[in-house]
Amino acid sequence: MCSPVPIGVAIAGASGRLGRALIQVLQQSTTARLQGALVSPNSPWAGQDAGKLVGVEPLGVILTTNVSEALFKAAVLIDFTTPSATLHHLERCRQQGKAMVIGTTGLEDNAQRLIAQTAQQIAVLQSANFSLGVQLLYQLAASxxxxxxxxxxIDIIDQHHRHKRDAPSGTAxxxxxxxxxxxxxxxPGCLDTVPPGRSTGRAAGKxxxxxxxxxxxxGEHRVSFTLADEQLSITHQAMSRLAFAKGAxxxxxxxxxxxxxxxxxxDLLEQSVSQGSS
Ligand SMILES: NC(=O)c1ccc[n+]([C@@H]2O[C@H](COP(=O)([O-])OP(=O)(O)OC[C@H]3O[C@@H](n4cnc5c(N)ncnc54)[C@H](OP(=O)(O)O)[C@@H]3O)[C@@H](O)[C@H]2O)c1
Known part of the structure; x- marks a missing residue:
């Protein structure tokens, strides 16, 4: 029996923390293959083989600053970069008819509107957190x-590495x-962050x-429900970025x-569950 042809994947932000985790996951996958790797316009990594980023043998994919070149052989782009770079890549995916997975967080409302609009022309999957455990955290917390x-x-506390640019986190x-x-x-009217020096007590309904x-x-997320005499806390802890990369x-x-x-x-999980139960 023939095995299916692996899908071609391009990565934007290849030299970043998530980009490197994605290269590791793709290197070991038999059903998805790295076919393009985009780095930032002034990146010192441009022109080198993507394997160098994760300390493995050459993968035959040259790190490029050219979006068209990165997308050329790929069917889908996985983007973990910055909000402005993500919007630029979104437009290029639209022009070249490629699907796009967006992991970048910290996107403003107008960026969200643009993503929704572009998704009328190409398939876009966006998640603030690609770990399966966090999807379960959402469900348990809602219950x-x-x-x-x-x-x-109700309190939501997120803890992340010192380089993270957005707060609260997209997941929170x-x-x-x-x-x-x-x-x-x-x-977001009920969102409350306590400003330093606030002298009033806790606001109701927040x-x-x-x-x-x-x-x-x-990345760690904790949601707590505190009553007069007891507290329930649910915590998810990502121990490696591979959790996000595998999900993406x-x-x-x-x-x-x-x-x-x-x-x-x-949407993906619901379809998987309904196919599994049918
Ligand atoms: N959805 C999730 O599950 C999830 C999980 C973790 C993180 N994130 C989010 O993913 C994003 C990236 O996180 P990270 O920790 O990987 O950050 P990072 O290590 O700073 O990586 C970001 C990468 O994007 C590159 N970049 C910037 N502008 C670019 C451009 N125009 N074209 C191509 N590449 C460009 C940067 O290159 P230079 O270094 O050369 O500038 C860097 O390599 C953040 O928004 C973070 O919050 C999401």
Missing amino acids: AARVLGTESD LALGERLANTLGLEW IQFASVRSGETV VRAAQWLVHQPAAHYTLQ
Whole structure:
């Protein structure tokens, strides 16, 4: 029996933390293959083989600053860069008819609108967190919110490495939005970050956020429901960036078979569950 042809994947942000994890995952995959690797316009890595970034033998993929060149052989782009670079790559994917997986966080509302608009022409899957455990955290937290509801004080704390540029994290915000929807709270109106020196007590009907940035912590999210006499906390800890990279590659493999639309990781998981149960 013939094995299926691996899908061609390009990476944007290849020399970054997630980019390197993606190269490692793709190097070991038999169903997806690295076919393009984009680095930033002034990157010292341009022109070198992608294998050098992860200390392996040459992979036959040259790191490039040219988006068209990176996309040429690929069916899908996986992008973990910066908000402005992501929007630039989105437009190039639209022009070249490639699907796009977006992992970059910190995108403003107008960027989100542009992504939704572009997804009418190409398949786009976007997630603030590609780990499977975090998808489960969303579901468990929503279940807890349904029971403990507005009677409890809800806090979301994210801890990440010292280089992270956005706070609260995209995952913390996505979790907060889900809980707000579950409880019928207005989002983002119910988002509360405690400013230094605030002298009043806790505001009613708010979800409180806090962010810690230290060392090389990959990513930890904790949601707590505190009542008068007890507290329930649910924590997810990513121990390696491979957790995100594996989820993003899985998303890319699914996305290339989907029509143009704006997808979330939840769409992929729901389809997998319904296919598994049918
Ligand atoms: N969704 C998830 O599961 C998830 C998980 C972790 C992180 N993230 C998000 O993913 C993003 C990247 O995270 P990271 O930790 O990998 O950051 P990082 O290590 O700073 O990597 C970002 C990479 O993007 C490159 N880049 C910047 N502008 C570019 C351009 N115009 N074209 C091509 N490459 C460009 C940078 O290159 P230079 O270094 O040369 O500038 C760098 O290599 C962040 O928004 C982060 O919050 C998402």
